Amino acid sequence: MSSAARPGRRAFVTGAAAAALAAGAGSSRAAEPVGGNLPHFHPALKDDLRFPLAWGTSPERDFAAWRRAARAQVEELLFTDRQDDTPYAPEFTAGVRSGGCTRQSVTLSLTRYERVRGSLLTPHGRGPFPAVLLLHDHGSKFDIGKEKLVRPWHDDTRLASARAWADRYFDGRFVGDELARRGYVVLCLDALGWGDRGPLAYEQQQALASNLYHLGSSPAGLMAREDQRAAAFLAGLDRVDGRRVAAVGFSMGGYRAWQVAALSDDIAAAASVCWMTGLKEMMVPGNNTLRGQSAFHMLHPGLSRHLDIPDVASIAAPRPMLFFHGGQDTLFTADGVRVAHEKLRAVWRSRGAEERLRLKTWPEYGHVFNSAMQDEVYAWLDAVV
Structure with missing residues (x-):
């Protein structure tokens, strides 16, 4: 099996490479050119993003409670200590x-x-x-x-x-x-x-x-x-x-x-x-x-x-x-x-x-x-x- 035919080899497609893949014989799905460093399946990834915690989408209807939950989610993903009480010592x-x-x-x-x-x-x-x-x-x-x-x-x-x-x-x-x-x-x-x-x-x-x-x-x-x-x-x-x-x-x-x-x-x-x-x-x-x-x-x-x-x-x-x-x-x-x-x-x-x-x-x-x-x-x- 050639390297071009191996599973996963079409993860990123840009420019001439994309055109070659699109024209390739036997391809089950023609890849379309995209600009930049996006994978060819990026539209599907976008479709997966539903933003379920957004106000109006979240089942929480109390705004103060929603704010606490949304802020807590962001805080969790900062990857830094939430409670850093280091003295400023200015x-x-x-x-x-x-x-x-x-x-x-x-x-x-x-x-x-x-x-x-x-x-x-x-x-x-x-x-x-x-x-x-x-x-x-x-x-x-x-x-x-x-x-x-x-x-x-x-x-x-x-x-x-x-x-x-x-x-x-x-x-x-x-x-x-x-x-x-x-x-x-x-x-x-x-x-x-x-x-x-x-x-x-x-x-x-x-x-x-x-x-x-x-x-x-x-x-x-x-x-x-x-x-x-x-x-x-x-x-x-x-x-x-x-x-x-x-x-x-x-x-x-x-x-x-x-x-x-x-x-x-x-x-x-x-x-x-x-x-x-x-x-x-x-x-x-x-x-x-x-x-x-x-x-x-x-x-x-x-x-x-x-x-x-x-x-x-x-x-x-x-x-x-x-x-x-x-x-x-x-x-x-x-x-x-x-x-x-x-x-x-x-x-x-x-x-x-x-x-x-x-x-x-x-x-x-x-x-x-x-x-x-x-x-x-x-x-x-x-x-x-």
């Missing part, structure tokens, strides 16, 4: 007054495994202040993390890189600095692989993920747990009004923003820019997710057997949530965004809280968080936090 640098706020570095233990350094901005004036947990993107750029959103003031070696990133995605603004000027305490920390915890090389991401899986953890689970702990740390600072803490992020940071809102009661509201979609509609030929690599930072193995992506975000209902999408954003299909927005709207409507959900597509923009989008987010935050 170490603060001396404050530097600049740009309408006091800038500090803070080093703390988000888990028992590692100390993490972040940027902490405090507005001038008398607190306690509202606060924002600011979550950086992926961008396949690892030399900077927190510096993508907060202008570095203590490390000139990263300033040029940070400015170039702000010019590319944020109309030259540093989002954290803008928020601090508006009266918010801002905390922004490096995720594993970025800034002080990197730099990770693009092609190393899959190896990092597989090694963490072997060790009983995952990149996405570790990130989720750290963001959860960061939210609790921020809400507990004396300078912060713990009832008025929001999460804000762009791209992967947008994913992190709605995720931490779903997993943490310390988050009162969340704004997610350029990261929301239905899972099935995202897993289509040509989508960036099919390349792996960056996908591992937003992948909880097994979760799709229970909940769709917007179902997880819905755990945060009925708190105020904002989701912006760029109509020219090639990372998310129009169908995926539509499906996600419909699911989100249905959940908030079921709670009598549709006015707390802000869904908007900006048809003229791509994968950016430009000044026009920022200004709307800031105004929204001022109204809900």
Whole structure:
């Protein structure tokens, strides 16, 4: 028997290989070409995903009970300790007054495994202040993390890189600095692989993920747990009004923003820019997710057997949530965004809280968080936090 005829040899089909298989004589089922790294039977796998734990599909009709069950399912699949009570033991640098706020570095233990350094901005004036947990993107750029959103003031070696990133995605603004000027305490920390915890090389991401899986953890689970702990740390600072803490992020940071809102009661509201979609509609030929690599930072193995992506975000209902999408954003299909927005709207409507959900597509923009989008987010935050 030739290797091409052995069972299982058609598990992945792309390009010329797919065409050859489709034309092969004696084949009981012609394989059709697919783009990316999908198995030829991927439609059947999609059909198997029914998201039985989703609100409205789950037999549970008490929303509070549903939230507890759905959150518990997500927590189980984070592959990290659910109750990590490691003392934060924060170490603060001396404050530097600049740009309408006091800038500090803070080093703390988000888990028992590692100390993490972040940027902490405090507005001038008398607190306690509202606060924002600011979550950086992926961008396949690892030399900077927190510096993508907060202008570095203590490390000139990263300033040029940070400015170039702000010019590319944020109309030259540093989002954290803008928020601090508006009266918010801002905390922004490096995720594993970025800034002080990197730099990770693009092609190393899959190896990092597989090694963490072997060790009983995952990149996405570790990130989720750290963001959860960061939210609790921020809400507990004396300078912060713990009832008025929001999460804000762009791209992967947008994913992190709605995720931490779903997993943490310390988050009162969340704004997610350029990261929301239905899972099935995202897993289509040509989508960036099919390349792996960056996908591992937003992948909880097994979760799709229970909940769709917007179902997880819905755990945060009925708190105020904002989701912006760029109509020219090639990372998310129009169908995926539509499906996600419909699911989100249905959940908030079921709670009598549709006015707390802000869904908007900006048809003229791509994968950016430009000044026009920022200004709307800031105004929204001022109204809900």
